[in-house]
Amino acid sequence: MDPINFVILASVLFAIGAAAVLLRRNAIIAFMGVELMLNAANLALVAFSRIHGEIDGQIMAFFVLVVAAAEVVVGLAIIIAVFRARQTISLDEPAELKG
Amino acid sequence: MLDLTWLLIAVPLASSAFLLLGGKRLDPWGHWVGVAASGTAFLVGLVALIQMLGLDSHDRSHAVHLFSWIPGGELNLDAGLLVDPLSMTFVMLVTFVGTLIHLYSVAYMEHDPSRRRFFAYLNLFVAAMLLLVLADSYLLLFVGWEGVGLASYLLIGFWNHKPEYATAANKAFVVNRVGDMGLIIAMGLMFTYFGALDFESVFAAADGATTAQLTAIGLALLVAACGKSAQFPLQSWLGDAMAGPTPVSALIHAATMVTAGVYLIVRSAPIYAGAPAAQTTVAAIGAFTLILGALIGMAKDDIKKALAASTMSQIGYMMLAAGLGPIGYAFAIFHLVTHGFFKAGMFLGAGSVMHGMNDQVDMRRFGALRTAMVTTWVTFGLGWLAILGVPPFSGFWSKDKIIEAAFVGEGAQPWILGGAALIGAGLTAFYMSRLFFMTFHGKARWTDDQHPHESPALMTVPMIILAVGSAFLGLFLAMGDRFSTWLEPVTGHAEHHEPVLPVPVIMIATLVLVALGVWAAWRKYGAADVPEVAPAASLATIAARNDMFQDSVNRGVFERPGTHLTRTLVYADAALVDAAVDKTAGGWARTGESVRKTQNGQVRSYALTMLVGLVIVILVVVQGGL
Numbered sequence: 264m265d266p267i268n269f270v271i272l273a274s275v276l277f278a279i280g281a282a283a284v285l286l287r288r289n290a291i292i293a294f295m296g297v298e299l300m301l302n303a304a305n306l307a308l309v310a311f312s313r314i315h316g317e318i319d320g321q322i323m324a325f326f327v328l329v330v331a332a333a334e335v336v337v338g339l340a341i342i343i344a345v346f347r348a349r350q351t352i353s354l355d356e357p358a359e360l361k362g
Numbered sequence: 363m364l365d366l367t368w369l370l371i372a373v374p375l376a377s378s379a380f381l382l383l384g385g386k387r388l389d390p391w392g393h394w395v396g397v398a399a400s401g402t403a404f405l406v407g408l409v410a411l412i413q414m415l416g417l418d419s420h421d422r423s424h425a426v427h428l429f430s431w432i433p434g435g436e437l438n439l440d441a442g443l444l445v446d447p448l449s450m451t452f453v454m455l456v457t458f459v460g461t462l463i464h465l466y467s468v469a470y471m472e473h474d475p476s477r478r479r480f481f482a483y484l485n486l487f488v489a490a491m492l493l494l495v496l497a498d499s500y501l502l503l504f505v506g507w508e509g510v511g512l513a514s515y516l517l518i519g520f521w522n523h524k525p526e527y528a529t530a531a532n533k534a535f536v537v538n539r540v541g542d543m544g545l546i547i548a549m550g551l552m553f554t555y556f557g558a559l560d561f562e563s564v565f566a567a568a569d570g571a572t573t574a575q576l577t578a579i580g581l582a583l584l585v586a587a588c589g590k591s592a593q594f595p596l597q598s599w600l601g602d603a604m605a606g607p608t609p610v611s612a613l614i615h616a617a618t619m620v621t622a623g624v625y626l627i628v629r630s631a632p633i634y635a636g637a638p639a640a641q642t643t644v645a646a647i648g649a650f651t652l653i654l655g656a657l658i659g660m661a662k663d664d665i666k667k668a669l670a671a672s673t674m675s676q677i678g679y680m681m682l683a684a685g686l687g688p689i690g691y692a693f694a695i696f697h698l699v700t701h702g703f704f705k706a707g708m709f710l711g712a713g714s715v716m717h718g719m720n721d722q723v724d725m726r727r728f729g730a731l732r733t734a735m736v737t738t739w740v741t742f743g744l745g746w747l748a749i750l751g752v753p754p755f756s757g758f759w760s761k762d763k764i765i766e767a768a769f770v771g772e773g774a775q776p777w778i779l780g781g782a783a784l785i786g787a788g789l790t791a792f793y794m795s796r797l798f799f800m801t802f803h804g805k806a807r808w809t810d811d812q813h814p815h816e817s818p819a820l821m822t823v824p825m826i827i828l829a830v831g832s833a834f835l836g837l838f839l840a841m842g843d844r845f846s847t848w849l850e851p852v853t854g855h856a857e858h859h860e861p862v863l864p865v866p867v868i869m870i871a872t873l874v875l876v877a878l879g880v881w882a883a884w885r886k887y888g889a890a891d892v893p894e895v896a897p898a899a900s901l902a903t904i905a906a907r908n909d910m911f912q913d914s915v916n917r918g919v920f921e922r923p924g925t926h927l928t929r930t931l932v933y934a935d936a937a938l939v940d941a942a943v944d945k946t947a948g949g950w951a952r953t954g955e956s957v958r959k960t961q962n963g964q965v966r967s968y969a970l971t972m973l974v975g976l977v978i979v980i981l982v983v984v985q986g987g988l
């Protein structure tokens with residue numbers, strides 16, 4: 264199968280993730296959108312690695328996985344902290360920091 | 363002893379500081395410190411004078427180096443004193459007359475709670491004036507010049523609890539500032555043209571300078587002299603300066619302050635030697651002011667203001683003489699010295715009259731005081747005869763010489779200047795006789811509570827000494843041209859010129875005019891009754907009573923346009939400069955306001971912004987082919 268299809272799939276997944284982040288108020292869903300975008304990027308990296316026949320993209324994908332794991336820990340912790348303080352995880356609720 | 367002349371300045375200055383810092387515990391005897399300081403200065407001056415008289419005439423200029431003052435790159439100036447016959451003449455006049463005035467003030471200011479402060483200021487005045495005349499450079503002279511201005515300000519406004527007196531002090535200070543600017547400009551020009559400010563270098567360089575340069579410096583110096591010596595057009599402060607206690611008026615008019623301008627002109631003789639136009643301007647201003655002052659003096663009813671107008675007129679004579687060049691310098695200084703004596707004597711006499719008449723100054727309420735105040739009458743009378751120029755009293759020897767010198771020259775100039783001097787002599791005779799007769803003769807026009815009495819000896823003794831000087835000093839100094847010979851090393855030898863009229867004709871004409879003036883004054887103010895309230899008068903008299911509307915002129919010509927100019931400038935500043943800055947700042951503030959809206963705190967809108975930004979970046983990168 265032509266590896267360019269994986270790149271197209273990655274683009275679709277990225278778009279879905281971005282839409283989830285932009286459109287959903289629920290922090291958990293938005294967070295899942297972020298994860299989807301990260302993994303779309305991973306898929307794109309791996310696909311490019313295959314296309315060019317080099318291993319750099321796959322190595323980069325591993326780095327992204329590690330960073331994403333750390334990001335999940337921090338992100339979920341923030342969401343829990345916000346929930347404890349406000350009894351809500353709506354993204355529109357904490358809007359005090361405005362100009 | 364000539365090297366110790368710095369003591370002349372140091373002693374009164376130290377005494378002034380001592381009296382000012384000493385506080386109230388000095389009140390009972392502090393004034394005697396002031397008198398002693400002035401007296402010490404006189405003794406130092408006297409010893410120096412005797413020593414100088416023992417030297418040959420060409421050795422009499424003695425430079426005293428004090429210290430290195432301004433060691434700059436292009437300007438190296440040392441502070442030093444120049445002791446020569448000219449400065450010595452001033453030293454003797456200032457310290458002698460000054461000491462007598464100090465002595466007089468002890469009694470005159472006896473009931474004033476601030477007498478100690480008064481003496482501190484008097485000492486400061488004397489010290490500043492001595493620094494002015496002894497300085498060996500224009501810059502050091504300027505220090506004394508400003509010191510005199512400061513001291514006169516403090517003394518004219520000594521009774522500054524009265525607002526109009528404080529205003530008079532301010533007026534004197536402000537008008538003097540105008541003159542000071544002239545001196546500053548002159549010094550700037552000297553530095554630009556010659557690169558030096560000390561007399562020696564400047565006068566040496568003046569020989570090679572162009573006429574235009576010297577004329578510019580000469581005119582700037584004339585502005586300075588006009589300010590200090592109350593010459594037209596900077597004369598307006600002198601009349602109001604009468605707000606100060608009477609001894610101050612005597613000091614300002616006789617010894618210090620107003621003589622400084624004449625000194626400056628005579629000292630700058632080498633500059634004027636190369637600038638005939640500036641010199642003629644000096645003479646013209648002198649001639650104009652002498653007539654102006656005399657006309658004002660004819661209408662004044664306030665005894666001190668009449669004397670002030672007389673000073674303006676007499677200084678006009680000196681400026682006229684100084685503007686005649688080498689033939690006039692010696693006579694200018696000669697008249698300055700004799701005038702110092704008789705004017706100080708008359709001011710002290712006026713103070714004595716005021717002392718006996720409850721500080722009344724309106725001559726229309728005097729009259730017949732010759733019986734009540736015999737000493738004052740006699741001493742004032744001698745001063746009166748001296749200023750009239752009646753032979754053999756002092757004024758005759760000095761003023762007559764000036765009138766003669768004014769008639770020397772070619773073309774129309776001697777007729778104009780000489781005519782002004784001649785008419786001025788007649789006017790002087792009229793207004794001084796008017797003052798004398800209104801005060802001491804005629805019927806008594808005293809108010810009910812006035813009981814005139816003679817002043818204490820502390821006041822009359824200085825008056826007597828000054829009266830003796832008024833009577834004989836002129837004759838003493840004029841015999842054998844003693845004074846002119848004494849000043850010759852400084853003023854230069856003057857070739858004898860014949861006036862356009864024969865000398866006896868001028869002398870007789872002067873005396874006839876003086877006699878006419880006295881006769882007219884006697885008819886109107888001696889023999890006839892003087893109304894107690896000034897009667898309605900012609901326009902000319904009203905103008906003279908109001909100092910020729912000098913204040914209105916100043917207001918109309920300088921103050922009003924100045925006020926409007928500053929208002930316009932302030933408006934322009936607010937409407938253009940400020941507004942431009944404000945509008946720019948306002949524009950940025952509004953821009954900030956609108957941009958601020960994007961910072962709305964909504965996480966998802968930030969995410970959208972980031973996404974859009976990212977897309978734009980990618981598009982740019984891809985489209986740009988980077």
